[in-house]
Structure formats: structure tokens, C-alpha cells
Amino acid sequence: MKPMTKKLLAAFCGASMLAIGAAASVQAAKTLVYCSEGSPEGFNPAFYTAGTTFDASSRQIFNKLVEFKRGTTEIAPALAEKWSVSDDGLEYTFYLRKGVKFHTTKEFAPSRDFNADDVVFSFKRQLVKDHPFHKVSSPSYEYFEAMSMPDLLKDIVKVDDYTVKFMLNRPEAPMIANLAMDFASIFSSEYADKMMAAGTPEVIDQKPVGTGPFQLVDYKKDAAIRFMAHPDYWAGKAAIDNLIFAITPDASVRYQKLKANECQVMPYPNPADLKAMAADPDINLLEQEGLNVGYLAYNTMVAPFDNPKVRKALNMAINKEAILDAVFQGAGKVAKNPIPPTIWSYNDAVTDDPYDPEAAKKMLAAEGVTGLKMKVWAMPVQRPYNPNARRMAELIQADFAKIGVDTEIVSYEWGEYLKRSKDKDRDGAVLLGWTGDNGDPDNFLAVLLGCDAVGGSNRANFCYKPFEDLIQKAKVVSDPAERTKLYQDAQVVFKEQAPWATIAHSVVFKPVRKEVVDFKIDPFGGHIFYGVDLK
Amino acid sequence: MFSFILKKIAVILPTFLGVTLIAFTFIRLLPGDPVLLMAGERGMSEERHAALMAEFGFDRPILVQYGSYLKDLFGGDFGTSIITKKPVFEEFMALFPATVELSLCAIFLAVFIGLPAGMIAAVKRGSAFDHVVMTGALTGYSMPIFWWGLLLIIMFSGILGWTPVSGRISLLYFFDSVTGFMLIDSLLSGEKGAFTSALSHLILPSIVLGTIPLAVIARQTRSAMLEVLGEDYVRTARAKGLSPKRVIGLHALRNAMIPVITVIGLQVGVLFAGAILTETIFSWPGIGKWMVDSISRRDYPSVQGGLILIAMIVMIVNLIVDLLYGLINPRIRHTE
Numbered sequence: 001m002k003p004m005t006k007k008l009l010a011a012f013c014g015a016s017m018l019a020i021g022a023a024a025s026v027q028a029a030k031t032l033v034y035c036s037e038g039s040p041e042g043f044n045p046a047f048y049t050a051g052t053t054f055d056a057s058s059r060q061i062f063n064k065l066v067e068f069k070r071g072t073t074e075i076a077p078a079l080a081e082k083w084s085v086s087d088d089g090l091e092y093t094f095y096l097r098k099g100v101k102f103h104t105t106k107e108f109a110p111s112r113d114f115n116a117d118d119v120v121f122s123f124k125r126q127l128v129k130d131h132p133f134h135k136v137s138s139p140s141y142e143y144f145e146a147m148s149m150p151d152l153l154k155d156i157v158k159v160d161d162y163t164v165k166f167m168l169n170r171p172e173a174p175m176i177a178n179l180a181m182d183f184a185s186i187f188s189s190e191y192a193d194k195m196m197a198a199g200t201p202e203v204i205d206q207k208p209v210g211t212g213p214f215q216l217v218d219y220k221k222d223a224a225i226r227f228m229a230h231p232d233y234w235a236g237k238a239a240i241d242n243l244i245f246a247i248t249p250d251a252s253v254r255y256q257k258l259k260a261n262e263c264q265v266m267p268y269p270n271p272a273d274l275k276a277m278a279a280d281p282d283i284n285l286l287e288q289e290g291l292n293v294g295y296l297a298y299n300t301m302v303a304p305f306d307n308p309k310v311r312k313a314l315n316m317a318i319n320k321e322a323i324l325d326a327v328f329q330g331a332g333k334v335a336k337n338p339i340p341p342t343i344w345s346y347n348d349a350v351t352d353d354p355y356d357p358e359a360a361k362k363m364l365a366a367e368g369v370t371g372l373k374m375k376v377w378a379m380p381v382q383r384p385y386n387p388n389a390r391r392m393a394e395l396i397q398a399d400f401a402k403i404g405v406d407t408e409i410v411s412y413e414w415g416e417y418l419k420r421s422k423d424k425d426r427d428g429a430v431l432l433g434w435t436g437d438n439g440d441p442d443n444f445l446a447v448l449l450g451c452d453a454v455g456g457s458n459r460a461n462f463c464y465k466p467f468e469d470l471i472q473k474a475k476v477v478s479d480p481a482e483r484t485k486l487y488q489d490a491q492v493v494f495k496e497q498a499p500w501a502t503i504a505h506s507v508v509f510k511p512v513r514k515e516v517v518d519f520k521i522d523p524f525g526g527h528i529f530y531g532v533d534l535k
Numbered sequence: 536m537f538s539f540i541l542k543k544i545a546v547i548l549p550t551f552l553g554v555t556l557i558a559f560t561f562i563r564l565l566p567g568d569p570v571l572l573m574a575g576e577r578g579m580s581e582e583r584h585a586a587l588m589a590e591f592g593f594d595r596p597i598l599v600q601y602g603s604y605l606k607d608l609f610g611g612d613f614g615t616s617i618i619t620k621k622p623v624f625e626e627f628m629a630l631f632p633a634t635v636e637l638s639l640c641a642i643f644l645a646v647f648i649g650l651p652a653g654m655i656a657a658v659k660r661g662s663a664f665d666h667v668v669m670t671g672a673l674t675g676y677s678m679p680i681f682w683w684g685l686l687l688i689i690m691f692s693g694i695l696g697w698t699p700v701s702g703r704i705s706l707l708y709f710f711d712s713v714t715g716f717m718l719i720d721s722l723l724s725g726e727k728g729a730f731t732s733a734l735s736h737l738i739l740p741s742i743v744l745g746t747i748p749l750a751v752i753a754r755q756t757r758s759a760m761l762e763v764l765g766e767d768y769v770r771t772a773r774a775k776g777l778s779p780k781r782v783i784g785l786h787a788l789r790n791a792m793i794p795v796i797t798v799i800g801l802q803v804g805v806l807f808a809g810a811i812l813t814e815t816i817f818s819w820p821g822i823g824k825w826m827v828d829s830i831s832r833r834d835y836p837s838v839q840g841g842l843i844l845i846a847m848i849v850m851i852v853n854l855i856v857d858l859l860y861g862l863i864n865p866r867i868r869h870t871e
Contacts, residue, residue: 031707033706038828039828041618041619042618042619042620047620049573049574049575049577137620138620139587139590140573140587140590142573142574142577142579143577145579145583146574146577146579202620205620206620206621218709220629220712220820221626221629221630221820221825222630222814222818222819222820222821222824222825223633223702223703223818223820224702224706226709244706246702246706246818247818247820248701248702248818249815249818249824250685250815250816250818252685252688253685253688253700253701253816253817253818256688256689256692256693256700256701257700257701259693260692260693260696260699260700262699262700262701262702262706412566413565413566413567414567414572415566415567415568415571415572415833416566416567418571418574418575418576418578419567419571422578432576433576434576456578456580457576457577457578
């Protein structure tokens with residue numbers, strides 16, 4: 001190597017070592033860096049459905065009337081201290097917390113505490129089509145629509161400064177759980193008024209002001225999001241002073257950053273890295289079953305799949321353990337029910353269909369089904385409930401071949417896949433899945449298997465009266481014990497009817513550095529940093 | 536020279552119109568639409584889908600959409616992202632300096648190493664150095680960027696700890712962006728260690744992004760030099776007794792530079808394409824990653840606006856390259 005080249009190399013290496021040293025010396029008091037997987041689409045959670053967006057907005061900046069207890073699907077009071085429900089289930093009255101402060105930012109200094117006006121504003125903006133803010137920034141409130149809020153909510157009324165009443169068109173037992181979802185984040189109506197008066201109403205969606213534990217300091221797209229602890233947070237200031245999201249799209253790079261202590265928490269590790277992570281003395285590999293289910297939905301409207309015995313026989317031909325090994329690489333658990341075990345009312349007494357190709361073959365023959373040809377649809381995208389649908393479809397194809405069923409695998413672009421798979425006369429069984437929104441069994445059983453959802457999110461087109469009666473009754477009953485019983489019975493009926501082959505629930509892994517104290521995996525897949533500390 | 540420039544600009548205008556048509560059509564040819572993708576597994580009713588498509592103006596006849604898009608474009612309006620609800624031009628300009636900074640460093644590295652390597656390889660044709668350079672160039676050219684990037688990160692950041700893993704600067708530095716170029720902004724910030732941090736973050740991504748252009752430039756320089764070295768005028772120069780340095784440096788290199796400059800100009804487009812992968816690996820907040828995200832979300836205005844802006848930049852670079860030809864070889868501007 002010539003002296004000049006040596007000098008250049010030394011200069012490059014020197015520069016990088018210096019930078020690392022200098023950065024270490026500027027180490028701030030308590031700064032937690034989270035290697036997030038992508039940029040948020042925006043900062044108003046009501047417009048979007050992606051977890052990445054919720055992590056950067058509703059889960060740090062905002063509060064809701066009620067919230068899920070960290071790490072659970074249990075509901076706890078938040079901006080509402082308590083609530084009551086009328087006997088007919090049509091009126092929900094919320095008693096609001098006093099002394100809750102909004103963030104003070106460059107754009108806005110609040111003159112008053114949080115009150116009923118903010119609640120009414122946040123919901124009416126989404127509900128009332130001619131509300132002055134309804135079309136500001138975006139005309140679509142996806143989750144509000146998906147949870148049928150426009151049909152459900154009759155009105156939201158301010159009773160006094162600290163009491164709000166929600167009037168419903170029909171009783172809806174999961175209503176409280178719905179209000180803990182991200183779209184129900186509470187905005188400041190005072191901030192909205194000020195921005196509207198200034199002629200820049202869209203600013204409330206870009207420079208968010210909430211009551212949450214962290215406030216937004218700076219956002220550089222695809223680079224970093226900076227938050228600071230809200231000094232006057234109603235539940236007490238967060239233990240960490242600064243929270244930084246280092247946007248790092250590649251999972252292998254996130255892992256390298258975690259190892260180098262450039263960040264302390266990372267989401268979505270590569271399954272191939274899990275072994276090394278578990279063995280790393282600097283890393284705690286947290287683990288929890290995900291709030292999701294991956295399934296194969298038969299079209300129960302088309303022969304011979306309208307026969308439950310045929311569906312059952314096909315289910316018995318699928319070797320789920322082999323799928324878990326090959327597709328989930330250990331990061332999954334066999335699913336026997338349409339809801340995951342982390343949801344209340346999960347019926348563990350249900351027994352799964354055994355893997356028995358011989359018996360399955362006989363069952364098909366007994367039903368007079370021979371030489372069956374069918375299609376299996378494989379999703380073109382990766383999802384936690386199905387990391388590799390193509391591979392899964394190939395394994396199912398091989399399993400079905402063993403019982404004499406000839407299977408063709410088909411796939412479409414994701415948008416097309418979602419659209420075409422809804423057709424009532426669809427040819428074939430569809431691989432798909434679902435991640436829970438609010439921890440309520442209704443969010444799985446009614447959304448995915450209810451009669452109303454046929455031709456929509458009910459890909460099995462399953463409409464079976466005994467099942468429908470149970471889930472409809474559970475929707476209007478408010479006694480938790482009674483609801484639990486109804487949903488457990490519904491799961492038994494589901495298993496008998498077998499509209500799906502329930503395949504797997506994913507297991508979520510979360511590698512965090514040993515310095516991180518009390519980080520809890522959120523069953524909804526979120527990342528919540530209030531309550532987390534650093535050693 | 537003036538008429539030469541005018542002729543070149545006259546070619547640019549129809550190219551620009553062609554690009555608008557391609558940008559507008561191609562993204563719409565992809566199956567799926569932005570509203571469907573927005574709803575995901577949750578889906579939405581036909582009526583709501585139609586209402587949202589109308590809200591975004593995607594239900595109008597395609598020619599009407601193209602016409603209004605062209606009208607906005609010539610009025611300087613590149614549209615508004617349907618996902619982030621921000622003007623496309625604003626989003627592009629916030630991210631573009633990062634891509635330019637990285638691309639400049641990569642092309643600098645490629646020219647700085649590739650040009651002399653190719654030259655020496657040509658002069659010492661058949662030597663061990665020639666073989667090493669050509670084998671290295673072939674390897675570099677065939678290297679999968681993703682694999683190469685990860686390999687360097689694991690080696691230099693993970694095992695040796697010499698360079699940071701990813702990003703543009705250590706997150707512990709926080710200052711306002713003035714120019715968007717981190718090297719300049721870090722100097723302007725006056726924060727101790729900020730510049731070295733920004734520089735150290737550039738090393739690995741520049742190497743990864745510069746590898747393919749480096750290989751191409753080295754090979755092109757070598758073959759151009761070999762061709763020129765066999766020309767009569769070089770033999771004449773040698774016969775006249777000029778020193779080898781003068782023959783190679785002045786007579787041969789200047790003529791060999793024409794195809795090399797073409798290649799360097801073409802590499803600008805390649806750099807933008809390569810930047811997509813490099814930016815993803817190194818969490819580099821540039822336009823490559825932004826374009827990929829916009830395509831996968833079918834964010835029509837962002838894809839259209841981004842493509843137009845990138846095409847405009849590539850066209851401007853190519854114009855500069857054409858003008859450089861004219862400067863290097865006056866025969867080009869006279870014959871055209």
C-alpha cells in the first residue's frame with residue numbers, strides 16, 4: 001500500500017472513530033432510541049390503519065377516553081375516570097378527568113385544561129360530514145368506518161365540561177373496547193379553532209398536540225422522530241426524558257444497531273436472527289403470542305365445500321406442525337380456534353382436528369367426493385400471521401395430494417387479491433388472516449364469520465344460524481360472564497362447521513437491550529414507551 | 536456554442552412530455568388502487584370505495600385526469616401525496632439532498648479510484664495489476680448491492696466497530712437543517728464532532744453505491760485508453776520524442792475521456808436506481824426509499840411527481856455531459 005493510500009484509509013477510520021467517541025460524550029440524560037421499521041404516514045391516527053403510524057402518534061402523543069392496560073387487552077380508565085351504560089345499552093356517559101394538560105408547542109400554548117369540548121370535537125370531526133374539520137387533510141377515517149361508527153353513533157353530547165354522553169343507534173357491547181382504539185385519540189379543540197382562525201387547519205394533523213406522555217419535537221422523514229417527555233403528564237412524567245425513533249427499514253440492520261447499542265429496542269426481528277439474539281448476553285429476547293390468526297377459508301357457498309364434512313376432511317389432511325416449522329420457523333403456534341389464546345373467552349376445551357390423512361381420505365370417499373380439484377389462494381405479501389403464504393400453499397398442496405385432492409395455487413397483486421377473494425362465487429380456498437383491533441372476540445367472530453360480512457371480510461361466506469345467533473346475542477349482552485359463555489359456545493359451533501382450516505397464531509419476538517427496564521410487549525403489536533425506564 | 540445549447544434544449548422538451556405520459560400511465564397500469572390498499576384486510580364497501588375514488592379525483596376519465604395533471608405541472612404544482620397529505624415537491628426536496636450527497640460521494644469515489652485504475656491497467660496491459668483491476672471490476676459489477684451492504688455493515692460496524700451502522704449522523708446531534716446536506720449542515724451547526732459523525736456515516740453507503748459505477752468507469756477507461764493508445768497520432772507523438780507522461784496524460788487521456796464522460800453521465804441514472812437499495816440498507820432518508828414506498832402504496836401523485844423530478848434531473852445532467860463533450864472535442868459541436 002502506498003503511503004498516500006495508507007494516509008487516506010487512516011483518515012477515514014480516524015474520522016469514524018472520532019465520531020463514535022464524540023457521540024458517546026454527548027450522551028444525554030435518559031434517551032431511549034427505538035429502531036422503528038418505517039416512517040409514519042402522518043400524525044393523525046384517525047386517518048390511517050398502520051401500526052407504524054400509531055406507534056408514532058396515538059401510542060405516544062395522544063390519550064383516549066379509555067385505554068388498554070399496558071401489555072394486556074384489559075380496558076382501564078384514561079381521560080375518562082369512569083363511565084356508565086344505560087339499561088338499554090344505548091347511552092354511554094363518560095366522566096372526564098380534571099387537570100389534564102395538553103402539550104405546549106411552538107405553534108400552540110393551551111389556555112385551558114382538557115374538557116368535554118375536546119371529546120366532542122375529536123369524534124364529531126369523524127362523524128359529521130359537514131363538520132368544518134371533516135375534510136381537512138383527508139376525507140377518509142378508515143378505522144372509524146371499519147368499526148361501523150357512522151352507523152352506530154347517533155350523537156355525542158356535552159353534558160357539562162367534564163361529562164360527555166355517547167348516544168347509540170343500537171346496543172353494542174364492544175363499544176368501550178372500540179373507544180380504546182387508536183382512531184379514538186383525543187385532540188385539542190382549542191388548537192383546532194386557533195389553526196382554523198389562522199387559515200391553516202391542516203397543521204393540527206401535521207404538528208400534533210395531545211395529552212399523551214410524550215410530545216413531538218421533530219420529525220425527519222425516513223430518518224428520525226424525536227419526542228420529549230410531557231412534563232405535566234396527568235399520570236406522572238415518563239421515566240425517560242427523550243424518546244427517539246431511528247427509522248431503520250431493514251431487520252438485519254436493526255439488529256446490528258441494537259448490538260452496537262445505537263438503539264435499545266427493535267421490532268420485527270428476522271426469524272433467522274432469533275437464535276443469536278437469545279444467546280446474546282446484552283439482549284433480552286421477549287416473547288408473546290400475537291393477537292392474530294392465520295387461516296385457510298373455504299368458500300362455504302360452493303359445492304363440495306358447502307358440506308362441513310368435506311371441509312373437516314380437508315382440515316384433517318393439513319400437517320400444521322410442518323407448516324409451523326417451514327413457514328414460521330418456530331415463531332408460531334398451532335391455531336385451533338378462530339380467536340387467539342390472548343383474547344378473553346378463548347375456549348381451550350375445544351379439540352383440534354387431528355392430522356390424519358388416511359381418515360381424511362375415507363371421509364371424502366364417504367361423502368362421495370372423488371377426484372376433487374381445487375384452488376388455494378396464496379397472498380402476495382408477508383404478514384405476521386402468515387410470513388410466507390406461497391410456501392404455506394405449497395405445503396398444503398402436498399398435503400392435499402396425499403388424500404387425492406389436486407390443488408392449483410393462485411395469487412394476485414395484493415389489492416386485487418383482497419378484492420377478488422371477497423367474491424361470493426370465488427373459486428377456491430383463500431389464505432388470509434386477521435390481527436385484532438380491540439381485544440374483543442366480536443372483532444374476530446362477527447367481523448370474519450358473521451352473516452353481515454358475507455361478500456366482505458367473511459372470506460368463507462359462512463352464514464350459519466346457530467353460530468350467528470350466538471354472536472349476535474353476545475353483541476348486546478353487557479354481562480361479561482354471559483358474553484364469555486356465548487363466545488365459547490360459538491367456538492364449539494365453529495369447530496364443528498369448519499368454515500376455515502385454522503392454521504397458526506404468530507409468536508411475537510421483541511429484542512430489547514439489557515439496560516431497558518419494564519418494556520412490555522403490546523398484544524396489539526404496538527410499541528408503548530410510557531412506563532419504560534433505562535438502567 | 537449557443538445554437539448547440541439551444542438544439543440540446545429543444546430535444547429535452549419532447550422528452551419531458553414523454554416522461555409525463557410514462558409516469559402517469561405506468562403507475563395506473565399496476566393492478567390495485569390506492570383506496571383498496573389503504574383499507575387492507577379490513578376492506579370497505581363498494582359505495583365507500585367509489586366515494587373515496589371520487590374524492591381523490593380518480594374516477595374522472597383518464598384523459599381528463601392527464602390533462603389536469605399536465606395543467607398543474609406546467610403551473611409548477613407537482614400534486615399532493617394522498618397518503619401524507621403533503622405537497623410532493625416539498626417531500627421530494629426534503630429528501631433529495633440526502634440522495635445527492637450520497638450520490639456525489641459515491642461518484643467521487645468511483646471516479647477517483649476507477650479512472651486512474653483503468654488508465655494504469657491500459658498502460659500496463661497484461662500485467663498483474665491489469666488482471667487484478669479487471670477481475671475486481673467484474674466482481675464489483677456483479678455484486679448484489681443488498682448482500683454487499685450487509686457484509687460491510689457486519690464487518691466494519693458489527694465486528695470491527697469502525698463505522699456507525701446506519702443513518703446520516705449520530706442521533707445525539709440535533710440541529711436545524713439549513714441546506715439539507717448533512718456535511719455542510721453539521722459544519723454550520725458548530726456542534727463539536729458533528730462533521731466527523733456525518734462523514735463517518737457516509738463511508739459505507741458511498742462504498743456500496745459507488746462499487747458498480749467504479750467498476751464500469753475502470754473498465755470503460757481501460758478500453759477507451761487501449762483504443763486511443765493504438766491511434767496514429769499517439770504513435771506520432773511518441774515518435775516526436777514526447778515524454779510518456781505527456782503522451783498519455785495529454786494526447787491519449789483527453790481523447791479517451793469522451794466515452795468515459797458518457798459513462799459517468801449515464802451512471803447518474805444508475806446511481807438513483809442503486810440508491811433505492813443502498814438507502815434501504817443504510818436507513819438513508821433519500822428519494823429512493825420514498826419512491827418505493829409510494830409505488831407500493833399506489834400514491835399516484837408522489838410517484839408521478841417523483842419520476843418527473845428525477846427525470847428532469849437526469850436530463851439536466853445529460854445536457855451538462857453533452858456540453859462537456861463540446862468543450863472537450865470541438866468537432867462534436869461543429870458537426871451537430
